[in-house]
Amino acid sequence: MDSDSAEDVQAELDSVEAELEVVALQIAELLEKQASLTSKKKQLLCRLEEPCDSTQPSGSGPAMTKQELLRYENDDFSWSTELEQNLKDVFQLSKFRALQLKAINLSMSGKDLFLVMPTGRGKSLCYQLPAVCSEGFTLVVTPLVSLMEDQLMYLKSIDVEAVSLNASSSKEHAKMVLAEMTDAKAPFKLLYVTPEKIAKSKLLMSRLEKAYNAGRLSRIAVDEVHCCSQWGHDFRPDYKLLGILKRQFPKVPLLGLTATATSSVLKDCQKILCVPEPITLTASFNRTNLYYEVRLKDSISDDSISDISALIKERYKDQSGIVYVFSQKDAETVSADLQKKGVNASSYHANMNPEDKSQVHRKWATNKIQVVVATVAFGMGIDKADVRFVIHHTISKSIENYYQESGRAGRDDKPADCIVYFGFNDIFRISTMVVMENVGQQKLLTMVDYCQNVDRCRRSVIAVHFDEVWDDEGCNEMCDVCRHGNDYITVDITQHAKDVVQIVELAGTLDEKLTPLKVTEAWMGKGPAKRRKMIQTTTLSRLEVEAIITSLLLQGYLSEDFSFTPYTTYFYLKLGRKAPLLKNQSHSITMKMRRTGLDANTVSTTQQTVKVSQVKTKEGKRSGDNAANYPVTKKVKKDL
Numbered sequence: 107m108d109s110d111s112a113e114d115v116q117a118e119l120d121s122v123e124a125e126l127e128v129v130a131l132q133i134a135e136l137l138e139k140q141a142s143l144t145s146k147k148k149q150l151l152c153r154l155e156e157p158c159d160s161t162q163p164s165g166s167g168p169a170m171t172k173q174e175l176l177r178y179e180n181d182d183f184s185w186s187t188e189l190e191q192n193l194k195d196v197f198q199l200s201k202f203r204a205l206q207l208k209a210i211n212l213s214m215s216g217k218d219l220f221l222v223m224p225t226g227r228g229k230s231l232c233y234q235l236p237a238v239c240s241e242g243f244t245l246v247v248t249p250l251v252s253l254m255e256d257q258l259m260y261l262k263s264i265d266v267e268a269v270s271l272n273a274s275s276s277k278e279h280a281k282m283v284l285a286e287m288t289d290a291k292a293p294f295k296l297l298y299v300t301p302e303k304i305a306k307s308k309l310l311m312s313r314l315e316k317a318y319n320a321g322r323l324s325r326i327a328v329d330e331v332h333c334c335s336q337w338g339h340d341f342r343p344d345y346k347l348l349g350i351l352k353r354q355f356p357k358v359p360l361l362g363l364t365a366t367a368t369s370s371v372l373k374d375c376q377k378i379l380c381v382p383e384p385i386t387l388t389a390s391f392n393r394t395n396l397y398y399e400v401r402l403k404d405s406i407s408d409d410s411i412s413d414i415s416a417l418i419k420e421r422y423k424d425q426s427g428i429v430y431v432f433s434q435k436d437a438e439t440v441s442a443d444l445q446k447k448g449v450n451a452s453s454y455h456a457n458m459n460p461e462d463k464s465q466v467h468r469k470w471a472t473n474k475i476q477v478v479v480a481t482v483a484f485g486m487g488i489d490k491a492d493v494r495f496v497i498h499h500t501i502s503k504s505i506e507n508y509y510q511e512s513g514r515a516g517r518d519d520k521p522a523d524c525i526v527y528f529g530f531n532d533i534f535r536i537s538t539m540v541v542m543e544n545v546g547q548q549k550l551l552t553m554v555d556y557c558q559n560v561d562r563c564r565r566s567v568i569a570v571h572f573d574e575v576w577d578d579e580g581c582n583e584m585c586d587v588c589r590h591g592n593d594y595i596t597v598d599i600t601q602h603a604k605d606v607v608q609i610v611e612l613a614g615t616l617d618e619k620l621t622p623l624k625v626t627e628a629w630m631g632k633g634p635a636k637r638r639k640m641i642q643t644t645t646l647s648r649l650e651v652e653a654i655i656t657s658l659l660l661q662g663y664l665s666e667d668f669s670f671t672p673y674t675t676y677f678y679l680k681l682g683r684k685a686p687l688l689k690n691q692s693h694s695i696t697m698k699m700r701r702t703g704l705d706a707n708t709v710s711t712t713q714q715t716v717k718v719s720q721v722k723t724k725e726g727k728r729s730g731d732n733a734a735n736y737p738v739t740k741k742v743k744k745d746l
């Protein structure tokens with residue numbers, strides 16, 4: 107073989123190898139798709155078998171047929187009259203909400219139960235009412251002392267005796283509680299403890315043992331049960347040790363409660379808590395009274411504060427709400443900025459002293475402050491019924507978090523709004539924060555996907571995370587996509603993707619790392635002249651550029667590349683696992699964008715595929731407001 111032909115063969119070999127690599131990626135992509143379709147098929151089959159009453163139990167319960175479970179919705183149990191009476195007389199409620207009666211009957215029948223119910227729907231009643239109607243007392247494990255205090259205050263106001271044991275209990279108080287646990291005449295019906303107490307106090311465990319033997323431990327409730335699992339979003343190491351309860355007191359029914367657990371998190375909780383065969387009741391996640399909306403935050407001239415203050419002063423005049431922010435510093439600055447614009451706001455974050463925190467909480471609860479500008483520290487246990495808006499100044503770190511935080515709106519079942527401001531730079535601010543968390547990046551991208559999305563009902567994006575099959579008609583135009591957004595086009599961004607990937611690739615060969623901001627600027631032609639000559643720059647607007655880069659990150663053509671120093675974490679972009687697919691001539695990438703504002707001649711159907719560059723040419727140069735062709739509307743009707 108002469109040297110020329112050896113070179114040819116080598117070149118052909120390289121090309122075949124490159125092609126093989128592409129094929130391998132395509133196979134991986136198809137397998138991924140197959141897995142997702144199989145899972146969807148399974149869900150749909152389940153739905154056919156059990157006509158989708160979303161209040162049907164799901165998960166790994168003992169074999170109990172639908173018929174058997176229906177029985178627990180009845181009111182002909184030996185305790186039914188007493189339940190009904192106490193619901194009205196003690197709790198002053200006229201009727202049960204969905205799933206409450208079923209959960210209570212199951213628990214009263216001695217069944218172990220996981221109850222997944224959206225935040226604010228009334229999970230507490232499902233152990234408080236049985237506690238009042240049972241002999242002895244119910245042990246309630248709660249993650250936060252503040253939650254405990256709120257419940258004790260509430261129970262006191264309705265004359266239900268309850269006590270607590272936590273790190274700040276006095277010695278005398280603890281002694282009294284421990285003594286009363288085995289006293290048949292003891293008045294209390296509920297004993298609240300922190301998981302730390304169960305894990306660390308031998309004395310408490312031995313008193314519980316005595317109470318159990320005396321038949322006084324009637325029920326165990328583990329509130330916020332998802333804290334058991336490190337796959338959940340609020341993992342607490344001490345929850346891992348709660349398996350001791352079911353091992354020591356196997357005959358006592360356990361009730362685990364949570365607003366946000368996926369089925370895999372629940373399986374994990376079941377193992378950790380040593381509950382052999384719990385029944386899982388899942389209420390629909392769908393809060394029909396909440397309107398979901400995403401607004402864009404401009405990364406150059408962020409006017410979200412003006413937008414938020416206008417909303418609060420006009421649409422939400424005299425109404426109560428929360429503005430969630432990213433950091434303690436943001437809580438203070440955003441709160442000060444809103445105050446300057448005449449909004450009655452106060453900040454709230456973990457670093458404030460306890461008196462200040464409870465003062466802000468109290469003033470807000472009594473409507474002396476209209477808005478709390480808070481970090482996620484303003485969280486569990488916030489139970490104000492008439493919150494009319496929850497605005498996120500920065501995206502949450504996951505859909506679960508967003509669902510829980512926004513879910514503090516509209517607990518009185520009246521309409522309320524959940525608005526999130528989505529900014530390109532915020533993605534990376536949060537990314538560097540969650541980098542050390544288990545699947546932190548993956549979860550963040552689910553939130554980004556929620557915001558970037560323009561073609562699916564926002565509820566359907568949330569539904570995926572709660573393993574629900576979603577029918578868009580269930581939204582009733584209570585999200586911005588369903589209300590304004592079905593006028594979208596599918597845009598071919600293949601060439602753009604190639605250009606961006608080339609920029610990142612070039613940086614790699616020059617041993618240079620580019621932040622998302624640098625990639626954006628380079629593509630827009632703002633980098634050094636030398637680089638400009640080597641790459642294809644774009645005339646797209648900044649918002650379009652950011653949307654495309656975000657989409658490439660979500661789709662796996664780009665990925666994150668972290669760099670750690672002792673002081674900070676940097677986020678750079680590198681090529682994603684799908685980048686090699688772009689070498690394949692026939693490979694194309696699309697994304698959905700709004701059609702609003704586009705030249706009507708450019709596209710004739712909502713599903714038609716159009717090249718962004720074509721759209722751009724037709725439209726000519728656009729000025730400041732580019733929202734028209736951007737995936738998320740900023741100019742939303744103010745008349746909601």
Ligand SMILES: Nc1ncnc2c1ncn2[C@H]1C[C@H](O)[C@@H](COP(=O)(O)OP(=O)(O)OP(=O)(O)O)O1
Pocket residue numbers: 199200201202203206223224225226227228229230231364365486487489491517
């Ligand atoms: N049947 C009912 N009818 C009317 N209001 C009810 C009923 N049951 C509960 N509530 C009210 C009482 C509370 O103010 C509110 C929220 O209840 P709560 O038990 O704190 O919610 P939760 O525990 O499900 O939410 P979270 O997940 O935030 O802890 O609902």
Ligand SMILES: [Mg+2]
Pocket residue numbers: 229230329
């Ligand atoms: Mg609760």
Ligand SMILES: [Zn+2]
Pocket residue numbers: 562563564565581582583584585586587588589
């Ligand atoms: Zn919708």
